[in-house]
Amino acid sequence: MFVAQPHAHTPSRPAPHHANERSAVVEAIEVDSTRLLKGQRELLIRHGNECYRLRHTRNDKxxxxK
Structure with a gap:
């Protein structure tokens, strides 16, 4: 089972300006693209009612x- 770890290079965020403000900071998760693609060149991602295509190009991009 894969457990994503927070990105090690995520910059720290400044504290809210007012003491009663709540911070909405959420740590980003880093996932290696090879784990997502599993040897394939593209992956379809469903987000709500939309379908997105993540493609690994010949130029390694x-x-x-959408």
Whole structure:
């Protein structure tokens, strides 16, 4: 089972300006693309009613399209 770890290089955020403000800071999760793609060149991602395509190009880039 894979458990994502918070990104080690996430910068710290400043404290809220007012003492009664709540901070809405959420740590980003880092996932290696090879774990997502599992040897494939593209992955379909369902987000609500939309479907997105994550594609690994020949130039070793990732492209996300709707």
């Amino acid at each position: 990732l492209i996300l399209t």
